[in-house]
Amino acid sequence: xxxxxxxxxxxxxxxxxxxxxxxxxxxxxxxxxxxxxxxxxxxxxxxxxxxxxxxxxxxxxxxxxxxxxxxxxxxxxxxxxxxxxxxxxxxxxxxxxxxxxxxxxxxxxxxxxxxxxxxxxxxxxxxxxxxxxxxxxxxxxxxxxxxxxxxxxxxxxxxxxxxxxxxxxxxxxxxxxxxxxxxxxxxxxxxxxxx
Ligand code: HEM
Numbered sequence: 622x623x624x625x626x627x628x629x630x631x632x633x634x635x636x637x638x639x640x641x642x643x644x645x646x647x648x649x650x651x652x653x654x655x656x657x658x659x660x661x662x663x664x665x666x667x668x669x670x671x672x673x674x675x676x677x678x679x680x681x682x683x684x685x686x687x688x689x690x691x692x693x694x695x696x697x698x699x700x701x702x703x704x705x706x707x708x709x710x711x712x713x714x715x716x717x718x719x720x721x722x723x724x725x726x727x728x729x730x731x732x733x734x735x736x737x738x739x740x741x742x743x744x745x746x747x748x749x750x751x752x753x754x755x756x757x758x759x760x761x762x763x764x765x766x767x768x769x770x771x772x773x774x775x776x777x778x779x780x781x782x783x784x785x786x787x788x789x790x791x792x793x794x795x796x797x798x799x800x801x802x803x804x805x806x807x808x809x810x811x812x813x814x815x816x
Contacts, residue, residue: 632689728764752812
């Protein structure tokens, strides 16, 4: 296996860990719609032996994923004499794709920073407070939109690498990403609309 292939595998593995976490996080966020279930979940989840290892795992996976992605990009741009003007079939200018990834990274880091500042016995109140602001709602919706585009693009790429080009798989990926994004977006939208 070449170094490039190893980096790609590492990036995919770290990305998969984050995807599993995202599905779990979205499902537990949905418990917001039942106050007792939400309180019960966070009372268990916010015990130090669960919360900190999960956060460490996500941060390590994020670091490995980004580091491998940067290394692959550098290698690819060294091998390419003429830079891409457009990124893949969607014809999105390459600098815009880079910018969106940087914004996504910032969104994740700002979000984690925000969660570290909240009183863990008052998670529901903190969420109500965050999304009573239209700016915060917009910030989250923008982050979620970029996350959805990133997931769509990268999961289809993983399929391609595995040699799977079936429309059924593509469709299931698109449906999965839409459901994930809608699940995440539902809580801030609900809070903002009912605030
Ligand atoms: C509408 C969207 C989201 C909402 C409302 C939300 C809400 C929350 C809340 C309330 C916590 C704090 C839990 C605690 O008490 O420790 C948290 C933690 C966290 N969130 Fe989110 N989140 C959202 C989207 C995301 C996304 C898209 C990502 C990643 C890409 C993410 C990554 C994390 C991480 C890494 C933590 C810290 C680890 C943990 O405590 O689980 N979140 N989120």
